[in-house]
Amino acid sequence: MAERIVSKTMAARHILNLLPSATVWEAACTMTKANSGNVLVMEASGELLGILTERDLMTRVVAKALEAKKTLVSQVMTPHPHTVSPDTTVSQAVLIMIERGFRHLPVISQNGHILGVFSARDALPREVDAAMTLAEFHEQINDAMG
Numbered sequence: 001m002a003e004r005i006v007s008k009t010m011a012a013r014h015i016l017n018l019l020p021s022a023t024v025w026e027a028a029c030t031m032t033k034a035n036s037g038n039v040l041v042m043e044a045s046g047e048l049l050g051i052l053t054e055r056d057l058m059t060r061v062v063a064k065a066l067e068a069k070k071t072l073v074s075q076v077m078t079p080h081p082h083t084v085s086p087d088t089t090v091s092q093a094v095l096i097m098i099e100r101g102f103r104h105l106p107v108i109s110q111n112g113h114i115l116g117v118f119s120a121r122d123a124l125p126r127e128v129d130a131a132m133t134l135a136e137f138h139e140q141i142n143d144a145m146g
Helices: 024-034 054-062 090-100 120-145
Strands: 038-042 046-053 104-108 114-119
Touching: 024 038, 024 054, 038 114, 046 054, 046 104, 046 114, 090 104, 090 120
Parallel strands: none
Antiparallel strands: 038 046, 104 114
8 A cells, every 4th residue: 555645634724824913813813723733924915924822822921921912923933834746645744744733734735725734633533443444344353253
């Protein structure tokens, strides 16, 4: 079986994005409404400037007691996030996230179009299903062998 690629595993969702002039409060509301752990920070032209994640909100806003309605996302986002191409394998993407300590990777086509955000959660469903199937298979073998 061929190894999966990130473009085939990303949850099909609208790409959440905000302008750099948006406030952290607006970002938190946007993320909450969409049940998302991240929002891309982009220029109106579509240029990716950064990413704001739940972790960023916790460590760069809440832990520093910044005012959410006065703090701009551009002040607390992760600027110039590491990105991957749509044909990056899931294992490569997970390795990048482990080595660099983050859980979200914007996926960008060769022409610079943002296709979505690969999340650590996107790597789990198929692997969990495969493990469950293997466990069920082992159980059936054990039952058959007595």
